[in-house]
Amino acid sequence: MAERHVLGISGGKDSAALAVFVRHHHPEIDVEYFFTDTGKELPEVYEFLGRLEGFLGKPILRLNPQRDFDFWLREYNHFLPSAQTRWCTRQLKLAPFEQWVRPMLAAGDTVVSYVAIRADEDYREGYTSKHKNLKVRLPFRESGIDKRCVMDILESSGVGIPKYYDWRSRSGCTFCFFQQKIEWVRLREQHPEAYEDAKTYEKNALEHGSPFTWTKGESLDELAKPERVQQIVEDFERRKQRELNRKPINPLRPIENIVDIDDLFGEDEGGGACVVCHK
Incomplete structure (x- = not known):
């Protein structure tokens, strides 16, 4: 043994x-x-x-x-x-x-x-x-x-x-439901084919009566509309700037001056993660 x-x-x-x-x-x-x-x-x-x-x-x-x-x-x-x-x-x-x-x-x-x-x-x-x-x-x-x-x-x-x-706060599946809306926007920019796959899964699920979309309160089709993308980006940048203003600058530890996306959930986004996936 x-x-x-x-x-x-x-x-x-x-x-x-x-x-x-x-x-x-x-x-x-x-x-x-x-x-x-x-x-x-x-x-x-x-x-x-x-x-x-x-x-x-x-x-x-x-x-x-x-x-x-x-x-x-x-x-x-x-x-x-x-x-x-x-x-x-x-x-x-x-x-x-x-x-x-x-x-x-x-x-x-x-x-x-x-x-x-x-x-x-x-x-x-x-x-x-x-x-x-x-x-x-x-x-x-x-x-x-x-x-x-x-x-x-x-x-x-x-x-x-x-x-x-550089653009996402966690690993795991491309369409992890714990992603923030800004991360869905960036997935569409970085890997548009993966975003389209997620849309297909979502559309098929809704047709079968699933009560869930990948991101809370809206479908990926709705999230991808130009005016909605702009709103999500602007909201994220405001939260990011607030966090930067709050953090003291340490020139000896530049890594500390980076804002972690995982700390910037919006009002309509809940935190959370599956330990075995993203850790």
Whole structure:
């Protein structure tokens, strides 16, 4: 019976920083890195995974669901996933992980899973183990690592952050329902084909009676109207400027002078995220 150490990579900054942190502080541990691929990820995510693999010096195992997004969409009667019904996280992220570790646990191995929840995220909870031999560890919380430290880890290691952080606040699917409206606008600018795919899914869902659109209160067709795009951009810029005015400037730490999109939710947008997706 062995002890296995596994660490899930989402394509986001926190899980990447955790991989760097564990490698630096526990080089004696043979960590198995994995990425659960929904098939609907941003191309920038795959580029970042390659960069991270170069630093870690070992491959990141790709876990693929046995059934894709389209299959599960049909199973859920074409209802889009939402904050209320996160079937995408359950079927495309958690289930492949559980299927992967099941033979390890059946063999009597102990599996230690490292999860990237920071010390400044008391409100977040990680994956809850349902097996006595599956142990969950939160190294960032144990070591007092917050968001600023995460950025320092990635910057000092040379790994950096994914390119999509220039215009988006999270990884995960291209049409993640937790996106802000400004992020939908930018998705349309950066990856118009992905935006059109999301529109098709939305239109099909509405025709089947789904009560949800991808973004609260309006369809992607409505969101893409020029006057609406202008309104969303102007509202976001006002919020961004307010945040910049509020933050003290630190010339010695330029990374702190960057406004995080994830902190700028509008009045009609709720915060939130799936830990296993965007961390």
